[in-house]
Amino acid sequence: MKAMIIGGDKVDTTRRALLESGFADIVHWTGRKTNDLRRQVPGDIDHIVIMLDYCNHNLAKRMRDVAREQRIGLSYVGRRQQADRAGSGAVLKGALGVLSAH
DSSP, X not given: OEEXXXXXXXXXXXXXXXXXXXXXXXXXXXXXXXXXXXOOOOTTOOEEEEEGGGSOHHHHHHHHHHHHHHTOEEEEEOHHHHGGGGTTSHHHHHHTGGGGGO
16 A cells, blocks of 8 residues: 655654554655646545645645545644653554444
């Protein structure tokens, strides 16, 4: 399975949580490039994770719409989950717990 992370620069904790949830390939867009709004989402994406505090609102809305249209799973990670970087990642795994259903 393939996942996509939108936003953020340091996504190691999120990447690890996705790998532990069974995703073998992870694509990351920082969301900082103006070109990201026009980029084509890879066709084989099974789940999208949007890092809310590090993503352009227009890009987040576009990714939400793409996920709905293509029936791709979608998770939002907020500041609370990102603050758990130094810890075990348990809060982040809880936020991504919906992944086990996909």
